[in-house]
Amino acid sequence: MIPIRASLMRGGTSKGLFFLAEDLPQDSAARDAILLAAMGSPDERQIDGVGGAHPLTSKVAIVAPSTREDADIDYLFLQVAVDKAVVSDSQNCGNLLAGVGPFAIEQGLVVPSDNYTDVRIHMVNTGTLATARVQTPEGKVNYEGDAVIDGVPGSAAPVYIDFLDVAGSSCGHLFPTGSTVDCIDNTALTCIDNGMPVVILRARDFGLTGQESPQALENNNELKAKLESIRLKAGALMGLGDVSKKTVPKMTLVSAPVKGGAINTRTFIPHRVHEAIGVLGSVSVATACVVDGTLANAYFEQAKQLPDSTVCQLAVEHPSGAFSVEMDVRGRSAIASFCVNRAAILRTTRLLMRGEVMIPTNASQNSDI
Structure with a gap:
């Protein structure tokens, strides 16, 4: 030994x-x-x-x-x-x-x-x-x-x-497809990379409420097959190449918040379901929440009152609670002008x-x- x-x-x-x-x-x-x-x-x-x-x-x-x-x-x-x-x-x-x-x-x-x-x-x-x-x-x-x-x-x-500088760190661009919404396998999605490549999808588009337990989602083989098909195509679209043997992008199902947060999530990492949500995954989701036109933004009710440049704190809900992310952004009304000045989190x-x-x-x- x-x-x-x-x-x-x-x-x-x-x-x-x-x-x-x-x-x-x-x-x-x-x-x-x-x-x-x-x-x-x-x-x-x-x-x-x-x-x-x-x-x-x-x-x-x-x-x-x-x-x-x-x-x-x-x-x-x-x-x-x-x-x-x-x-x-x-x-x-x-x-x-x-x-x-x-x-x-x-x-x-x-x-x-x-x-x-x-x-x-x-x-x-x-x-x-x-x-x-x-x-x-x-x-x-x-x-x-x-x-x-x-x-x-x-x-x-x-x-x-x-x-400090994680936008587009894996894919080269914060929105690697150049769009806030894309469509793969007849399913709308948002591709984003603010420290972690994430594909955001609406839980309702898969017949889900978004409040299912991680175990229930892992036991849903039909769902996992659909998500993997989308993930493989999204990986290429995001500039990640063949992701069949990679752990990115993460697949995050979103729905309306249930605990007073900005958005509710269930995240595949990519084949097991996270008991919470990853740090950088939550940063990517929080970023999508503040940009007009993304799938996540539609669930973040407070976004309607935010100025174009803002400092705000978002709670990203997950199966075991919520994750607080502080965002400092400008130009959030269009991806061409959008910039992340700072993203900060608290961990232990x-x-x-x-x-x-x-x-x-x-x-x-x-x-x-």
Whole structure:
């Protein structure tokens, strides 16, 4: 067995292993073999690894000193499939991002300040930037506090994250098709990428209320087949190429809010249904809400009263609660003039365990560790 230093952390509503880049092979194939063994994939239960048998608990963050002058650290996110021998770098993860700043501070990559520390993070997957504000009283990361986020029991210290330049980060454009509404398989949809490529569809167009449980949606094989057909075509339309083996775009069914929020969502990620909604997925949906003409905008009643340039806070409802997103935008009446000045969210994180994850020798025999 080969020991490799790692920390197990919850970030937002996700959980995963955090590594220093120097502790893993540079060769991606060798690295991926190690990560599959660490998580226990491919196996639906991930019984021979530390994965939690769900995409939200089978994630990896790899952190290193930044290669950019405008960032402190580099963060590479990898999604480890549960039942397949697949490791994907095709997307960011905004939930796991909440743990990246604290991890970097604890590993000595960032020097902490006395009260709080702003960590500038280069998200390697898309080449974009985010800043995480981490509480560091007396120069030590604080994980305990009163901040509460839906989908996570209890409370913890807040981690505020500003996304600085994520519009079109994967597709090249905020609205990659150049339109607020497209049609695929006789179904209207909005394609958007403000940090996460998302296809927004109306739940009612599939005979749904939008309030179905994640389990009920996962058990609906006819629905999943329709969504996958649309997803494959939308991926090409959005400039993502063949997405049959990619985890993007995410497919989000929207409906009228039921808890006083801006909009209600159910998100396929892309084949399992999220128990909540991803951080950057919620940012993309919130962005669509404030732009006139999108499918999401039609459900956001307050949009009618918003000025063309505005700072507003939206609650994006999901199966386990709601996600608050602060938007600072201008030119929202037309996509040609629309610009996102800032998108910010609140997350929490917790260090669960640190030490060494043990890798079978046969999984690491071709690596340079």
